[in-house]
Amino acid sequence: MFQVSFPLQNRTVEVEAGTTVLAAEIAAGLHPDAPCGGMGVCGKCRVEILAENGAREEVLACETKIDRDMTVFTASDEHHRILTDGTGSLDRIDPPVRKVSLQVGKATLQNPTSGWARLREAVRKAAGVEIRPDPDLADGLSKTLESLDWEPQAVLYGDELLSLRKEGRLLTAAVDIGTTTVVLYLADGETGEVLSTGSMLNPQTQFGADVISRANYAMQNTPRELSEAIRAAVDSLLRDALFRANASAQDVFSVVIVGNTCMHHLFLGLDPSSLVLSPYVPSISEPLVLDAVRYGLSANRRAKLFLLPCIAGFVGADTASVMLACSYDRREELTLAIDIGTNGELVIGDRTRTVACSTAAGPAFEGAKITFGMRGAAGAIDHASIQNGQLSVSVIGGGKPRGICGSGLLDLAAQMLRAGVIDETGRIADEEDLPGESKPLADRIRTIDGLRCFVIAQGAESDTGECIFISQKDIREIQLAKGAMAAGIALMLEYLGKKETDIEKVLLAGAFGNYMNPESACAIGLIPQKLLSKIEMVGNAAGRGALMCALNAQCYSRSAKMAEKTEFIELASNPSFQDRFVDELMFPEEEE
């Protein structure tokens, strides 16, 4: 056994010889960034180890095995910027779980009916429902009723009695499990007030950045580790939110969870392999009502857990939730909703008909496969512009840049295109071919490791002293993402028999959608240029939809109906997808 210490996090862990540094980070409770799932491909898990001569040596954590006591410097477990507000509105508060005041009659020798029968009668009078018999709640019922002065408060879910008590709050939690980020809202189920919110990185990130790598991990091992990690994360958010709201877990009677199909399956402990093997189907996609405590959540022991329905293997409960938050079932105008997280889901439709599809547009914008890509954390370039041949960038947290997050990458690509640093084919120009006003950018164009690059920050300008750049290969990744998304939109319109101009509204959901510059998105053709004026940011619509369901039972059934009605287009099986995709790889010419 060797000791591995992490001085920056003030942690030490003992591991066996041969363990990778990545595994040691996980064992120490850190959340290393390993988008490729530890395959040695992405290079994102780079850390520094103290060499025996005292120098620092940079290595890939996933490829370095521990063969001695080791000191590791890593930025894992850092704080991330996360979006927690959203759009969507409730008609009224009408939660699926409700509380009712009862007056229960006492038994007499003349009318010796069972405790449960008298309770049932009282609930029938007060709430108009016939409760289902439950021996556990019936235990010692006469004594319980007496101790509550025969006027208990009942907490009900449909015809199920969840609790009998003197009084208490009725709390509910709504959770959006993203591939990268988990957000929780704790709300008062009667007033609808959000009491506290919390968010954290999805701890499954340590098993891979995207759903494919995590599903692979689950297939090679078991889904259990992934399942336990996400359940523990949701529970820690819940406990933390309760603490901050000065509230008790006993008063939480419902939890609503949304997430993409893989997160949905992993939370439930289901084998995700059918999701990533053709024909990419979920094991189960129906809306589910389960027992929250069975899934490790700190809630009342009879609290209900609601999962919104999934639409397909790659269009999950998060999309059903976005559709609810965007009221697709009431929309008169043809609307395109785009939710770019680690995957990009697209919905086009109105109240009469909706189609959905999923594209691989997300990963590039979440940092994977981009040389200096990173998540939207401190040190990330999140916006950029080129004016008169001068590049200026903004950095999250205000210091020197460490890398480039999705919105920054999008701006840079759009600005490079406009400045002629790249042409419509995506090729980075030779210095001498730069248009006149862009000449000052000439010294940023270099060849590094045999690849043509556009330098964003010189060594001295960056946080690490390293030169930060966008390579020709990075531009190709953006083109692939852009091409997939644009082809998806085109195919969906074709499927519906509609044209781009029939779309009257474009709703951008999710963190990336909220931070990105819509002009940049249209400039590179990620979103059709003609739709620029129709774009609206809707924030964390998936989380908002979950909260709507927590506060209104009709919302839950509306989401179920919408999901059932939504047609799914499997791009992979569509013969014209590849053609459209190749067409759309080109950047658009600038419009005037």
Place this chain on the structure above:
Amino acid sequence: MFQVSFPLQNRTVEVEAGTTVLAAEIAAGLHPDAPCGGMGVCGKCRVEILAENGAREEVLACETKIDRDMTVFTASDEHHRILTDGTGSLDRIDPPVRKVSLQVGKATLQNPTSGWARLREAVRKAAGVEIRPDPDLADGLSKTLESLDWEPQAVLYGDELLSLRKEGRLLTAAVDIGTTTVVLYLADGETGEVLSTGSMLNPQTQFGADVISRANYAMQNTPRELSEAIRAAVDSLLRDALFRANASAQDVFSVVIVGNTCMHHLFLGLDPSSLVLSPYVPSISEPLVLDAVRYGLSANRRAKLFLLPCIAGFVGADTASVMLACSYDRREELTLAIDIGTNGELVIGDRTRTVACSTAAGPAFEGAKITFGMRGAAGAIDHASIQNGQLSVSVIGGGKPRGICGSGLLDLAAQMLRAGVIDETGRIADEEDLPGESKPLADRIRTIDGLRCFVIAQGAESDTGECIFISQKDIREIQLAKGAMAAGIALMLEYLGKKETDIEKVLLAGAFGNYMNPESACAIGLIPQKLLSKIEMVGNAAGRGALMCALNAQCYSRSAKMAEKTEFIELASNPSFQDRFVDELMFPEEEE
């Protein structure tokens, strides 16, 4: 710690100083007979211990504390004669849990629906029900379906999927939990064939003979011990029945349980105190459908546990079951059903109206409070007659008698009455007042311990060398039991506005009802004399009703309807009960 050995059972146990011998017997896994619950009152727990000088010394196990290594001779754990057959008929086999062969479609890229959706579609086609989504069964569903060649067999309970498998049996168990005896039938759910049956003493007997002493034990301690004891007993019967039928617990998908309200509550782990405190109400009396494995039963992990409804605190699910077995909901003629176990339950009615009540008639006939009373086990006098002044008895097992069981006691009382040994007031005659033909019985009338007695077996004739007799006090106990039952019948008739002669059928259920001589019962007025010709034995009708429910879903709902419709008469609260009771204490004059 001291060692206590039980040579007759070949068992030894270590207990702490101060433990009672009764507790040591329980700890050794024996089932001592302690009807009073270890209060030192009934004297039934008598055992012999080896004194230090090597002699045997008789002591009460409940009052003797262990203060050294001890050797104990006890008859506990003996084999008992138990009734397991019954009456009642099934219209047809139509079990609540059924199996269906499915053909499930494969997912394709063109039709990538979830595994559950395709399964649901297959069940809809084959069985006409829409199954409820269940994430646990959906786990890895594509792989499961593939391994079953896409043609699985589904086991269904309503809209609940219980199992997906290649093929297998559909087994069901029906259990009658009596206060004294537990009977289990294991049946094939498709053919209705009873594969094996088993029975054993209710191990709760060690905590008290009747429901009152057990409820007291539960109130003074917790219901848990009692609950665990009966669950373990039912499970051991089930495992044994499975073994003898060469069947697997995995194939048991339903278990139906009946029992009086106290047994029902204790099996469920419910506090029974409301049953024995005025106004004597159950905590819950509705028909219940629960999960069998939660109650410790060796069945499929999704097997259903059905409990028939209770009618009142002292009229339980066993009575609901008897009413089903006797088809009260289809009876045209006014019928009296009598189920004498440890309590005596009475039902009078027809398909238009039924009333039920409970009397304390049972205990005397189960051996409690009778000097030489015992259960129907080897050594018990079970029948007796007096012809020409000569008493003859039959003994279970054929040896010398050790005591008198219920049917024997009934015969003896009837014969003594007919022979003039007792008069209508129940008083044992002076020797000189015996009628002529009974003169040879004169030397059987003696005074023992200050009580007038009728000797049944002289010392040399009995198994223990002890003289076996019926005392004046025993006769009084019989009168109390008889008075309670006759008063109950009279009150029920009055309540219905009917006369004795309106009763067209008398059904005797239960072990005692089956073994007793109806002529004796009528002779002492336990059953009105006018009804003798209308008596029919129906065997273990409670067990039979449970089995009917296991094999036919309609039977389960019929029993629920009958229980709901049945009117309950609380004798204790009825002002005329005491009067009637006193009237009925007298034995009837012999009819010619």
